[in-house]
Amino acid sequence: GAVVSQHPSWVICKSGTSVKIECRSLDFQATTMFWYRQFPKQSLMLMATSNEGSKATYEQGVEKDKFLINHASLTLSTLTVTSAHPEDSSFYICSARTENSYEQYFGPGTRLTVT
Amino acid sequence: KNEVEQSPQNLTAQEGEFITINCSYSVGISALHWLQQHPGGGIVSLFMLSSGKKKHGRLIATINIQEKHSSLHITASHPRDSAVYICAVNGGSNYKLTFGKGTLLTVNP
Numbered sequence: 191g192a193v194v195s196q197h198p199s200w201v202i203c204k205s206g207t208s209v210k211i212e213c214r215s216l217d218f219q220a221t222t223m224f225w226y227r228q229f230p231k232q233s234l235m236l237m238a239t240s241n242e243g244s245k246a247t248y249e250q251g252v253e254k255d256k257f258l259i260n261h262a263s264l265t266l267s268t269l270t271v272t273s274a275h276p277e278d279s280s281f282y283i284c285s286a287r288t289e290n291s292y293e294q295y296f297g298p299g300t301r302l303t304v305t
Numbered sequence: 306k307n308e309v310e311q312s313p314q315n316l317t318a319q320e321g322e323f324i325t326i327n328c329s330y331s332v333g334i335s336a337l338h339w340l341q342q343h344p345g346g347g348i349v350s351l352f353m354l355s356s357g358k359k360k361h362g363r364l365i366a367t368i369n370i371q372e373k374h375s376s377l378h379i380t381a382s383h384p385r386d387s388a389v390y391i392c393a394v395n396g397g398s399n400y401k402l403t404f405g406k407g408t409l410l411t412v413n414p
Contacts, residue, residue, distance in 0.1 A: 224402060230328060233391065233404045234348070292336040294402065296358045298347035 191220045194229035194286050195208045203274055203304055211269045213284030219264035224294065225257075228281040240267050245301035274304040308332050311405035313394050318412050326408045328392030331373065339366050339377045340391040342407075348391075350379070354366040355386055382412045 192274075193203040193216040199299035203209050213223055216238050222241050240246040248254045258270040267286075271278055286293040310329045318324055320325070339351040352366040353357050354375070359366050361383075368375040379386055392405040 202409070206351070233406050236401060239401065249307060251330050285348070287400060293402065295348065296340075296348035 192288075192293075192295040194220075194295045194297040195283055197302050198300060199298060200301040201303070203235055203302070205275055205304055208270055208272045209302060211271075211282055211284075211302075213267045213269070213286070213297050215265045215286045215295070218286075218288055220267070221264070221289040222287050223261055224285045224287075225253065225259060225267075225269050226283045226285070228283060228299075230243075231236055234283060237269075253256075255262040271302065274302070276301075276304045278302065279304045308396070308403050309392055309405040310407050311390075315409045316411070318382050318410070320383060320412055320414050322382050324382050324386070324410065324412075326377045326390050326392075326410070328375045328377070328405055329373060330375075330392075330403075332394070332396045332403075334370075334373075334394040334396055336395045337368055337375050338373055338393045338395075338402065339375075339382060340393060340396075342389045342391065350391075359414050372387065379410075382410075384412045384414050386405070386410060387412050 195214045197212045220230045225237045229233050238246045238248045240259045242261050244263050246259035261267040281299050283299045284297045289296050308331050312327045312344045336355045338353050341349045354368050365378040389407040390409045393402040
C-alpha cells in the first residue's frame with residue numbers, strides 16, 4: 191500500500207531556532223501534499239496545500255513566512271518552522287495524494303516541542 | 306455549525322460489542338473518509354467511499370448520499386480498537402478534506 195513517512199518523528203528545539211520536517215511518499219508519486227497541525231484533543235487543522243514545483247497555498251491565518259513549505263519533487267515536501275516559539279509546539283502531520291484521486295495517505299506525524 | 310457532524314463524541318463499550326459511529330454532512334461531496342487515530346499516534350485511513358458499502362475485516366462503512374449520512378461499524382469490538390475515529394469529506398471537487406471532530410472510542414476488556 192501507499193506509505194508516507196515523516197522525519198523526524200519528534201523534535202525538541204529552543205525558542206528562536208528553526209526546525210525542518212520532511213514528508214516523503216515512499217512508493218508513489220505525490221501530486222499534492224497537505225500539511226496539518228493538531229493540538230491535543232482537537233481535530234486536524236489544514237495549514238497549507240503544496241503541489242510539486244509550485245508555491246504552497248496557505249489557509250487563512252497561517253503565516254507563510256513562518257511556516258515555509260517546499261515541494262521540490264513528487265516524493266518530498268518539507269515544512270520549516272522558522273523562529274519557533276513555544277506556541278508552535280504541536281503535532282504536525284502531512285498527507286499525500288496522487289493525481290486524479292481523492293485518497294489521502296497520512297504520515298505518522300512529527301511532535302514538535304519548543305522550549 | 307460544522308459541515309461534518311459526528312456522533313457520539315465519546316463511546317465506551319465492552320469487548321465483543323457491536324459499535325456504530327455516525328457521520329452527517331451538509332455539503333455535496335465527492336468522497337467520504339473514515340480515519341483512525343490511536344492516542345499520541347498518526348492517522349490511518351480506514352475507508353474512502355462515495356457510495357454503498359465497504360468492508361475490511363471487522364470494519365464496515367456505509368454511506369447514503371441522499372441522506373448525507375455515513376456510518377462506521379465495528380463488529381466484535383476489541384480493546385485495540387480504542388482510538389479516535391474521524392469522518393472527513395471532500396466537498397464538491399475539492400481535494401481538501403473537511404473533518405468532523407472525531408469520536409473517542411474506548412473498548413474495555
